[in-house]
Amino acid sequence: MTPERILSNLANVSDETEFYTPMPEGYEPGQAKYVIVFGTVMSGLGKGIFSSSLAKVMQDKGFAVAPIKLEGYLNRDSGTLNPYRHGEVFVLDDGMECDMDLGTYERMLNMDLSRLNFCTSGQIFSRVLEKERQGSYLGHDVQMIPHVTGEVKYHLRELAAKSRAGIVFVEIGGTAGDVENAYFIEAVRQLGFEEGPGSCCYVALTYVVEPPTLGEQKSKPAQLNIKQLMASGVMPHIIACRAQHPVTAKVREKLALYSNVPVERVFSMHDVKSVYMVPEMLRDAGIDSAVLDILGLSDKTDGDRERQARQVWNNYITRYRAADTPVTIGITGKYTSLRDSYASIIQALEHAGTHLGARVSIEWIDSTVLTDADVADKLGCVHGIIVPGGFGVRGVEGKIACVRHARENRIPYLGLCYGFQIAVIEFARSVCGLTAANSTEIEPACPHPVIDILPEQKEIEGLGGNMRLGGHDIELTPGSRVMSFYGESEGARLRFRHRYEVEPRYIEQLEHAGLVFSGRAPHQPIMQVLELPADQHPFFIATQAHAELTSRPLKPDPLFVGLVQAAMAFSGTAGKCTASAPPAVTPAPDPVTSN
Ligand code: GLN
Numbered sequence: 001m002t003p004e005r006i007l008s009n010l011a012n013v014s015d016e017t018e019f020y021t022p023m024p025e026g027y028e029p030g031q032a033k034y035v036i037v038f039g040t041v042m043s044g045l046g047k048g049i050f051s052s053s054l055a056k057v058m059q060d061k062g063f064a065v066a067p068i069k070l071e072g073y074l075n076r077d078s079g080t081l082n083p084y085r086h087g088e089v090f091v092l093d094d095g096m097e098c099d100m101d102l103g104t105y106e107r108m109l110n111m112d113l114s115r116l117n118f119c120t121s122g123q124i125f126s127r128v129l130e131k132e133r134q135g136s137y138l139g140h141d142v143q144m145i146p147h148v149t150g151e152v153k154y155h156l157r158e159l160a161a162k163s164r165a166g167i168v169f170v171e172i173g174g175t176a177g178d179v180e181n182a183y184f185i186e187a188v189r190q191l192g193f194e195e196g197p198g199s200c201c202y203v204a205l206t207y208v209v210e211p212p213t214l215g216e217q218k219s220k221p222a223q224l225n226i227k228q229l230m231a232s233g234v235m236p237h238i239i240a241c242r243a244q245h246p247v248t249a250k251v252r253e254k255l256a257l258y259s260n261v262p263v264e265r266v267f268s269m270h271d272v273k274s275v276y277m278v279p280e281m282l283r284d285a286g287i288d289s290a291v292l293d294i295l296g297l298s299d300k301t302d303g304d305r306e307r308q309a310r311q312v313w314n315n316y317i318t319r320y321r322a323a324d325t326p327v328t329i330g331i332t333g334k335y336t337s338l339r340d341s342y343a344s345i346i347q348a349l350e351h352a353g354t355h356l357g358a359r360v361s362i363e364w365i366d367s368t369v370l371t372d373a374d375v376a377d378k379l380g381c382v383h384g385i386i387v388p389g390g391f392g393v394r395g396v397e398g399k400i401a402c403v404r405h406a407r408e409n410r411i412p413y414l415g416l417c418y419g420f421q422i423a424v425i426e427f428a429r430s431v432c433g434l435t436a437a438n439s440t441e442i443e444p445a446c447p448h449p450v451i452d453i454l455p456e457q458k459e460i461e462g463l464g465g466n467m468r469l470g471g472h473d474i475e476l477t478p479g480s481r482v483m484s485f486y487g488e489s490e491g492a493r494l495r496f497r498h499r500y501e502v503e504p505r506y507i508e509q510l511e512h513a514g515l516v517f518s519g520r521a522p523h524q525p526i527m528q529v530l531e532l533p534a535d536q537h538p539f540f541i542a543t544q545a546h547a548e549l550t551s552r553p554l555k556p557d558p559l560f561v562g563l564v565q566a567a568m569a570f571s572g573t574a575g576k577c578t579a580s581a582p583p584a585v586t587p588a589p590d591p592v593t594s595n
Helices: 003-011 047-060 101-109 121-133 144-163 182-195 220-231 249-259 275-285 287-295 303-322 339-356 396-408 418-430 481-486 504-512 558-573
Strands: 033-039 065-071 118-120 167-172 200-207 238-243 266-270 325-333 358-366 384-387 413-416 437-439 448-453 468-476 492-498 500-502 516-520 527-531 540-543
Touching (some): 033 047, 033 287, 047 065, 047 101, 047 167, 047 200, 047 275, 047 287, 047 303, 065 101, 101 275, 118 121, 121 144, 144 167, 144 182, 167 182, 182 200, 200 220, 200 287, 220 238, 220 249, 238 249, 238 287, 249 266, 266 275, 303 339, 325 339, 325 396, 325 558, 339 358, 339 558, 358 558, 384 418, 384 558, 396 413, 396 418, 413 418, 413 558, 418 437, 418 448, 418 500, 418 504, 418 527, 418 540, 468 527, 481 527, 481 540, 481 558, 500 504, 504 516
Parallel strands (some): 033 167, 033 200, 065 118, 065 167, 200 238, 238 266, 325 358, 325 384, 384 413, 413 540, 437 448
Antiparallel strands (some): 468 492, 468 516, 516 527, 527 540
16 A cells, blocks of 8 residues: 555544544655664664764765654653763754754754754654644543644654655653653554555664673563554564674574564664764664665665765774874863763864764763862873853852863863853953952852853743743954964854853953953854964863764864864973862752753
């Protein structure tokens, strides 16, 4: 049966039908294929890395791809989530605050995504309840099936229609058997039925355990959880096994037997050094051919395009492997015990390091225990410093001490968002003599509020929905250092997520004392980049933006490149490392959910 037939059949069903399949405008049945990735056994298997790598391989072959993450939680976005618990909040160009996996998709696919690429249960239920109030359900009682599942299918098809994607990659958050994602699984089961055979490729990502006491791989947890997925009505076409070591033939055969998936479609996805090596690993294993086969797309690939794309990508991997100049960057933050809180910064440093032939190590410095007295000791081994984004009072004085140390000792410094504001506070205190300077986020009644709440945000109250968010153009000052990094013709457009800014009445005083504001918001007095001139400091640059979010492997962010380059030069001149080994840090999570 063709997709058209199935969908027209749905239009002719009885009044009492359980089918509820609203079609977005412009959606042509059968126009898109879907690859749907489910997690089994446990979370944290790198589902986003797997899905984005598979999407990249298909993109290389010439298909227009659109990824989407379906997230089970009831929050409408990730804006109020604590990075200590959930990893960094990734911000899209249109201002959507979302899961860090969206960052993986943007980097892997080298494309800007939008709010259509991220869908939470909170969004789905809000829309259903809104429609209910508008009487859109024509007197029916509103149910999980078909109305909530109908909304999920609508969202997926809307993404396909608006992005004009040939293949939509759907990543379902959580694992099979979770209460939160059960209706997402049901929705994609229905989608496969409605769109017809050959329209959806279901992939179960699973985990093969290898208990050290046994010394062999065991497939039972994978078997059982895949069975649970099958009990939801989803028969996987492909099983991808995450594992520490290559998965043995015996284990793959066992999984095949229990799941009706031919053994040639049970793949081993063991650990690799860089996430950017996964696309090539998928090709080597043959997952791409299996997907093309299942979706009937084998004759639609563009071999030349794929060869070219592979070459560019493999050049990156070759450079990554060859990068060997050791350089250490210190990152001072309060979530240093959870690397996921700074996922994009770690990535941006890898991109810049690979570009420059540097092997960047990161020294995590807990700002909550850093003081003026021990900053020199704790930062004694680093060649560059980043103060990243952050919120709230905890750890701020440690960050100020860190910026002072970088400025006075000419250690390369890159401030990102909060790190920009901290640099202004430090400069105001140490150089302008405003010893009581602060941000009103930290000290609401401080005598010199050099950082204050954005005027347009003063009106809005409550957490969520009151930040300056998303991509904004930055007007760079001609002749400035930052302009030389971004290039005159290109200009800069970076992502923002902040409530506070430099208070305009202090700008003149700060500039008079030598701080250069070299990037501003066009038509608004919002300072977006600061720097110290080259004759005063080898690299002291900070931005109100999150430059890390838009760094891509094939196009590293210029400020990160600048920092790593300056750090490489600094490491050549730095004396012997004097610091004592930093203590293990396990900062407590903040009591509030504002991150
Ligand atoms: N807390 C600061 C503000 O709200 C900085 C935010 C950030 O670093 N993302 O403006």
